Amino acid sequence: MASDSASTFLWGGRFSSGLNDLMMQFNESLSFDKCLCHADIRGSITFARALQKLNIITEDELNQITTGLKKVGEEWDNGTIVINPKSDEDIHTINERRLGEIIGTQVAGKLHTGRSRNEQVSVDMRLWARSQLEDISSTLKEALKVFTAKAKVTLPVLMPGYTHLQRAQPVRFSHWLLSHATFILGDLQRLSGVQERVASCPLGVGALAGNPFGIDRDFMAKDLGFPSAHPNSLAAVADRDFVVDILQWASLLMVHLSRLSEDLILFSTAEFGFVQVADAYSTGSSLMPQKKNPDSLELIRGKAGRVMGQSSGFLSSLKSLPTSYNKDLQESVEPLVDCLKTVSDCVKITTGVVATLDIRPEKMKAALTADMLATDVADYLVLKGVPFRETHHMAGSVVRKAEEQSCSISELSLDHLKEITPLFEADIKDVFDFERSVEKRTSKGGTSKACVLEQIDFIEAFAPSSHIQNYSNAVKHQQGINGFTEGLRVYDFASYAFDATWGNLLNPLTCGATLCVPSEAERKDGLAGSLQRLRPNLVQLTPSTASILTLVGSVGELLLERTIRRP
Template sequence: MAKMWAGRFSKTTDKTVDDFNSSLPFDNRLYREDITGSTAHAKMLGKQGIIPQDEADRIVKELGVILKEIEEGKIAFSDDAEDIHMFVEQILTERIGDAGKRLHTSRSRNDQVALDMRLYVKKEIRNIHALILDMMQELNKSAAEHTETVMPGYTHLQRAQPVTFGHYMMAYANMLKRDVKRLENTYELMDEMPLGSGALAGTTYPIDRDYVREQLGFAAVTENSLDGVSDRDYCIELCSDLSILMMHLSRLSEEIILWCSWEFKFIELDDAFSTGSSIMPQKKNPDVCELIRGKTGRVYGALMTCLTFLKGLPLAYNKDMQEDKEAVFDAIDTVKMCLKVLKPMFETMTVLPENMKRAASRGFINATDCADYLTKKGVPFRDAYHITGQLVGECVKKEKGLGDLTLEEFKAHSEIFGEDVYHAIDLSTCVKERKSFGGPAPEEVERQIGVIGRFIEAHRAFES
């Protein structure tokens, strides 16, 4: 099939160049956005009298038929077409003749693909946004069930201070809250309509860009035609947002991998979301979490791809920009797949509070509370710190916990200690007294749950 741009050329394109140049195998997923954009463009051409109204109507009608037939599987994507734009235009022209040839009036593939990508990315931001809020809802639910489930908090992967499982879940909910806001910001920044920029220098036709913008639901039109066709900042921003999101999912996955090991055994994954070993019959592997952790690198790679292919490009459009699609598509697909499998896996896992409490009772995670006990009775904190350190050292030698020491053993280090020390260093007390804003006290975690719940409710409207 002759190329629509073949007038200048005296030879047909070499087959290897055709294969190398073609983007249809991956940009065919833009068919809906391409047809939607073309429909709005055709309506504008007719309204402005740039092409006869009856021909604009024929184009719009047939584009609707083509869209329906693609979605019904009646039209298969052909290897003859260079990209999705040429594919749709070729079918349209074959069906309605010269009227189809008029569709591309006052338009270039440069602003056409810029439009298609923006429409697609806007749609997928809304989809991912919804999936993140769903995951936040699940974290909120789990937190509400475990506001008093004591577990060790860690620094350097060493037991540090007592927290609750609910408090832990709210940490990840707040990470995802930032991811939601980043996606909304990217959406706001990219919500400009580039069609009408032409190849790079606009057009001499009396087009109405604002009419097209309104039909397609953009907040504004791009201000500069050079920038309109060459801007892929939103691809970088999206991949950056998704990279940070995947980093958060990877960290949560790493926690779950640790927690379901026999060394921790804080949780038990459901059989439906675990896998076995080909040789070791006892194994129950957290492959879902391991794959999320591994796939994070794919999304990072998409970000580096976009940054790299753009860094040396002069204005305006260059074929390098074709590389945005596979990177962005893969990042979007990967993130959606990870979120869709993580939520039900998390929803079906079993939390094991007794194991968490048992772990919290070891490792002297109430040592800071012991020092605070002395400080509140007038001992300078550094002295209290030193005394508590000596007590921990003694406990290590005697294989005891701080709560196992006798009052006489406490008083051997400081006469300040009284019977009330046992209440002060009880793990439940340690958690419940941490009422500072953002802390793990049950009522404070409940406040955090409320904040996240209201955030989810308020931001659902973004998806509509």
């Protein structure tokens, strides 16, 4: 069955009859894109400002449109907006319809001058995603603070470390916890790159070919807080690479949260008993009264598959699309919205689980067995001058001897040990000390107390990175990797403003280097003059400038591959 008329739709003038009822439901996206309501309103206000600059609307009309759109936003907030299923197929149409009802269609009808929903949905998604990613970034930083706080209070606690799910060597519980925090820190660092790629403004590109009124796209990008306008109108309306970036980034984050969840699920079983998940994050059984299930962690583990499915599924939707906008791209909104909500919830739940986790040190201590010190026995013999490959074999013989004697390796007599090699002395008994074993692991990233404290400092330097000082501390932790030193003159060049990152600018400065930036004229007309003027000794290029490497030289000295940094 078809609706009576197509005239209620924005595109209805071309059609003589209405949509099939099922097609109306099939076509609509308002059920899942209404979360873009405020992003859509913000983009429309900016577009109206740009129209006023062109004198397409008057100052008074701009004020009416702005006031009306803010009123629409208030209706979304207080839940009074009424959806008309016969006309409101998406967030753009309901906002435009409601604006017309508030200020009149004569003025409201001017807002869409030269604008297409193709560009509108893209800018809405980018604005919304940018806000969500900022919130998730803050949530990840809070999670890292909880991890490091828990690591500090559990520093004395030792536990078995595992490989292949078999007991391997003793480690600190805090070291295990920080291993997961390190993965999350990596997710936080990667997020900044994703945020940069979201920040390209498509507003003003029209349906595909550009805007016919000479609208100021740079003004609109700046007004919306984007560093730049998207460089190609055809690409802009079709570009959902930022959605792919977000979904793939989220997939890896969820892998890390899932692996942590799996560890905690195992460790909370009666067979391990290392930890207990708080009641606030557990549920029970409708049949078995004794059950306490770690459902929070199991759901995170399950939702990881959901997010990864959204990533692979959307990539499949993109793979065969022809140039420019196609309706298939509507399928980008739902996975993006669901994914970011899922990720945000999972990070918050993980943070709560770790913050309230009941640690059982006595259970972990009871799980430590002397055979886990077999490597320490091999190391003991290494210090006697024996090659490790031989000591490994000897330590294996110690384990076998203990099995033959039905005792632990620490209970073997010195006589038994000397049967394997006369190099064993009475001080071998000192090796069978778990605290001593972990304190021997003093290399960077190890499980000794000093190393764990260093790891805590490293993570804490990144967690509150909204402050420049903390950013500086984090950079200095990696100074050897960055290669920036005091007195270095770093020449920074990007083809486009959106190609450069805050890291490109702040990393050299926080290490005491001088940042050399060409002027706008030098950037456009050639680098030779600025290189002569600034006299840099290191060039930092963004990927888009890789093609000019052969042109770069400095004051008679060739800048070699080793002196050129590509972020």
